[in-house]
Structure formats: structure tokens, C-alpha cells
Amino acid sequence: MTELAALFSHQRPAPQGLLSRWKLYAGRYGALHAAARFVATKVPAIWPMVGPIVSAGYRRRWESGTGPRLLNLGGGGNLIDGALTVDIDPRADSYVDLTKPLPFAANSIDLIFFEEVLEHVEKPIGLALLRECRRVLKPGGTIRIATPDLDWLATEAPCDLVNDTFYGHDHRYIYSRAELANALELAGFSNSKWSTYRDPSARLGFLDSHADRFAHDPRLSQYVEAA
Template identity: 30%
Template sequence: MEPDLPPPLEGADTYVLDAESAMEMARLIRLDQMTTQGMGGHLAGLQPLPEGAQVLDIACGPGCWALDLAFLHPDMEVVGIDISRTMIAYANARAYSQGNNNVSFEVMDVTKPLDFADHSFDLVNGRLLSSFLRRDAWSLLLQECQRILRPGGILRITETDHGGITSSPAFDQLNTFLFRAMHTMGYGFAPNGVTLGITPMLERIFRQANYSHLQRQAHAVNFSRDAEAWTDFYRNTEIVFLQALPMLQKVDMASKEELDVLYHTMLSEMQQEAFCGMWYLLTVWGTTPV
């Protein structure tokens, strides 16, 4: 039986791709697993959380991180929120089928005030928020996270500036087009829009929002042709640009014909034995005032 979809939210969805697409959901499931592995685990780097910790995963997508965390730590209560009705319906169905009683999911727009009481959580986790969070919304989100965190609670954000650094000229060109387009739409902090430019800003944004005891940890995912992550990253890239090409054409990055040629050339270059690629991420976390 198909799970009932939650009611849609009012207002515009700022997610760059199609948040209700089954293809996008499949991509995010793969990307979530690859990101967690690249980070060294679900809570890598953090001090042990208190017994019975309350954890929130913002923009949780299909809920993989939250589901895994709840399974690995049955003493925790885990909540995931996302603007996508499709993603939340899938996540709740998985939680039900797996018998995970300590995890739940809700439709919620994290660019607006969150429907949680003050001091509700010990940890708020967010990953790759730049795909929907415009540059003028970052400080408001961190302030809202501080409201719902308990004194001494932890906010942890993981971001990337680029879709990957590779030996493929077509990959590099399409990523440049994508981030320039996003820059004109209000995303990222880079002055020229060639990258997102979020990782250099993270610690400053945390400090401005009055978080303390800041720490950071860098991660690298090798998706070269002979690397374990190549298959998942190839599929991720294939789906991202399949969805993004119409947007790039609309904002006049190139003609439809030019973009199609670049897209297929990129996929061909990524399949070559000599293809090399590395994806870099940065995690920053800090605590609220005690």
C-alpha cells in the first residue's frame, strides 16, 4: 500500500532540484550513505551525547542518517524534518517497517520558525544545506537552532563548496555553470560564484550566532574510476545534471545543444580508466551557551 503523503506546505520551496522526485530521492539515499562513510560515521568527532539524547536532523531527505542513528542508539529519540512530502512519507514508512519506535519524521520548512519548543534537543544535525538555503537565511537558521537546543547543546553542520575536483573538463565546466547559476539565485558566499564558498564562512556564521567551543573536521571522498565510491558518485552526478540542465538553459549559461553535449561528454570522461575525482567536505560544530 502506498503511504499517505503529508499535506504540502504553503510558500515556495527553495530546493534547487525537484524535492518530490522519486529519482531525486534515490540519489539522496546513495549520497547520504556515501557522505556518512566519508565522514567516518554518524557521530564522528562528537563527544558522547547524554543518555536518552534528543536529536534533530534538519533537511533529512529520505531520513537515512536519522534512521541509522536511531537503530544504532535505541536509547536516543531522533526526529527528522524536511520540506518534501515524498521524502517524509518514505522515511516514516521505513521507520514503521523496521520497527524503529524511537525515530519519527515531519514535514517542516527549515527556512521558517520550527515547530518545536525551546530547549528541545541535545543535538541538531544538518548536511549539505546549501542546496536550498540562500545566503541571507543562514544566520536565521542558526539562531532558530539555538532556540530549540538545550543549554550546552550541539549544532553540527556539514557542507561542501563544490561538486568535486576531477580530471574531467566537462565535469568542471558543468559544475561552474551550476554554481554560477546558484550564485545569481542567492545561494553561496563565493564572490564570483565559481564555487559555493560556504566552508570558509561556517565558523564565522557560528560565532555570529553566539555558538562557542567551535570545532571542525575535514573529509575527502575519493570517487576516481578505481575507487569504491565511483559508482555512487557517478550516479549522483548523472541525476543532478539531468535535473539541472533545464535550469542552466533557462538562466542562459549555454544553449540546450551545448549543455547536452557537455553532459554526455562528462559521463563519458567519468567512465574512462584514467578518471580521477575527489569530493571535499567540512564539518563544523559548536555548543549553545550554558
């Protein structure tokens, strides 16, 4: 196990029963945040109004901690112990709208994990988000991106899977490898290295989980790390 893998791991599923869940989330987030989070899972429309307020405290506490800072962008309910998962989804640790500038100081984040999110925003917004990632990462920091692979879809995928990838799941832009490499370069990243699912030689490959959680062929996605 690598040093980073020892620090960061996917959380186990929440326990059964309302009381057990309350104890878990109130202990993690505080009573107000936990209560608002629970209500928002039932009434999502309220979360954009209250989420930025009630979840900001948890984000500030995380930022004041020690050790490497791993930011899990757009992770929804896929929480990672030791990391900060941000999303508009109330199950995330903190409310952050990824279509807007990230609420983090420049050069303040060590690592960014960005799994199956980039395809959910239009291309110009995606480039702006990558530039924000570059802004907040410390020199020498690493970003790992997983996003559907247009090259594989065009040459190897079954027809139904191609159509589902393009028209399902609220996707907005599917990247070829060349286009993703170009976007990373335009955003200011260098040393892009293509990887594979759960690549043991990659710095953050141990965090990949989407193919397992959603039971799809890992080849559907492309995996790249950049500095």
C-alpha cells in the first residue's frame, strides 16, 4: 500500500437505521449541517440555498488541517476519508458549484481527484474548471481525471453503449484523448500521463471506483494524471 493509499480510503456504506446515520453525520458535520443535509436529500431544491452556508464550516475545518489536501471534485456521495468531497449534491462534504470559481486559495491543494465529472459540463465550462484546478493546486501537485473515452466509444463500444454515453446521464461533452490532452495543456498542466483503471503505478489510481460502483467496462473511460 502506498503512503497516499494509507491516508485516503473510500468510506464504508452508512449504517442502517436513522439513529445510526444521525450519529455518524452529526459527528462528522455538526448537527445543523447534518440536519440540513438530510432534509435536502428529500427536498433537493432547498440545498442550493442552505448548502453553501451550512457546509462552509466543515470545508474551513478541513482546510485548516494538516497533511496533504486531497480534493474530490464532483464526487457526490462517493466520500473519501481524509479528503474533501465537494459537489452540489447534498451527500457531499461541502456545497460547491463547479461551474463557478472554486472557493479555495491559489496553491492550496496538493491533489485533485476528478472522476466522471468533466463530461457533465459544456466544453468552455470544462476548460474554465480545469484552469481553476490548476490555480488551486500547489506546484508539483497532481490531478487525476477519469472521463468517457470518445476514441474507445468510436472504435470498440456497442452501439447502445455509445448512444447511452452521449444521450444519457446528463452528459454535455465527450472528449477524445487528443482533445482532453489539449484542454489540459490550455489549462496550464504538463506531463500528462495516460493511465488505466486502478493503475497501481499511478499516483492516485487507487481511488478509481466508478466502474465497480456502476458495473461498467473500465475501458469506457480514459484515465490521465497531470502535474
